[in-house]
Amino acid sequence: MKKKLTLAILLAATATAALAGPIEENIRWRQSAYSFAAWNVQKIKSQVVDHPDTYNKDSVTAAANAIAAVANSGLGALYTEGSDQGIGWKQTRLKPEFFLKKDEVTKLANTFNEAANELAKVAATGDVNLIKTQFGKVGESCKACHDLIRIKE
Amino acid sequence: MKKKLTLAILLAATATAALAGPIEENIRWRQSAYSFAAWNVQKIKSQVVDHPDTYNKDSVTAAANAIAAVANSGLGALYTEGSDQGIGWKQTRLKPEFFLKKDEVTKLANTFNEAANELAKVAATGDVNLIKTQFGKVGESCKACHDLIRIKE
Numbered sequence: 001m002k003k004k005l006t007l008a009i010l011l012a013a014t015a016t017a018a019l020a021g022p023i024e025e026n027i028r029w030r031q032s033a034y035s036f037a038a039w040n041v042q043k044i045k046s047q048v049v050d051h052p053d054t055y056n057k058d059s060v061t062a063a064a065n066a067i068a069a070v071a072n073s074g075l076g077a078l079y080t081e082g083s084d085q086g087i088g089w090k091q092t093r094l095k096p097e098f099f100l101k102k103d104e105v106t107k108l109a110n111t112f113n114e115a116a117n118e119l120a121k122v123a124a125t126g127d128v129n130l131i132k133t134q135f136g137k138v139g140e141s142c143k144a145c146h147d148l149i150r151i152k153e
Numbered sequence: 154m155k156k157k158l159t160l161a162i163l164l165a166a167t168a169t170a171a172l173a174g175p176i177e178e179n180i181r182w183r184q185s186a187y188s189f190a191a192w193n194v195q196k197i198k199s200q201v202v203d204h205p206d207t208y209n210k211d212s213v214t215a216a217a218n219a220i221a222a223v224a225n226s227g228l229g230a231l232y233t234e235g236s237d238q239g240i241g242w243k244q245t246r247l248k249p250e251f252f253l254k255k256d257e258v259t260k261l262a263n264t265f266n267e268a269a270n271e272l273a274k275v276a277a278t279g280d281v282n283l284i285k286t287q288f289g290k291v292g293e294s295c296k297a298c299h300d301l302i303r304i305k306e
Binding site (some may be wrong): 021036073 | 159181182185186188189191192196212215216218221222223225226227234242243
């Protein structure tokens with residue numbers, strides 16, 4: 001019963017969000033892109049850092065390509081004015097400071113792009129030590145941006 | 154007030170989902186991946202089909218790479234037993250038939266993979282007519298799978 005109620009509530013809330021304007025859509029695209037990246041980050045972490053005995057070159061390469069594809073996809077276009085407020089799949093965690101720190105954000109975004117594209121290149125070599133080092137750099141670039149413009153959970 | 158209430162309800166529902174088991178997580182990864190792909194499909198449709206005057210080679214190439222990255226990311230691993238029921242970002246639309254039609258699904262998934270990888274290649278040439286044709290093939294492969302195993306909205 002509790003599950004059914006939660007489901008009904010979520011569906012109602014989702015329907016509300018779906019009918020909303022483009023800000024909510026932009027937030028949903030952002031959350032989808034970063035979640036897709038996070039899934040792939042998790043795959044690389046598992047195979048390169050936590051359980052290197054499970055390393056699979058094809059899987060890690062595909063995951064690195066996925067992260068690079070997210071980095072290269074032009075996410076900046078989704079950060080429209082006012083999109084620090086709104087519900088995508090859930091309430092956005094974007095800090096209002098984003099819009100006051102655009103130069104800093106651009107610099108961090110470029111660092112992420114370069115690190116992710118380099119990771120895709122390094123992944124294709126199959127050199128696990130190089131992948132691990134470059135994966136660390138991608139993680140640092142993610143964290144720098146999160147610290148600057150994402151509300152902590 | 155209505156907005157605040159909806160937000161509170163959605164956050165509560167999301168928190169419930171976040172505490173749930175791996176099926177809900179798998180559904181959320183799936184929905185994120187396909188939503189990220191859909192955003193990129195929309196970009197190509199806009200620049201190649203609806204408003205060809207806005208065509209930008211870099212943007213369409215990045216979008217095609219993003220769709221290919223989704224196709225190559227090993228989504229099959231997320232279709233765990235029982236995941237035709239559950240809430241990711243929202244209730245899954247996977248039909249239970251999925252688990253009875255795995256051979257057919259695999260065939261369609263391979264068609265999608267090949268079509269998406271070919272689109273990424275064709276996008277890099279900048280030949281808009283070729284891109285449009287191949288984009289149509291990707292769309293057909295998406296639709297074939299949706300018709301077979303996705304509940305209509």
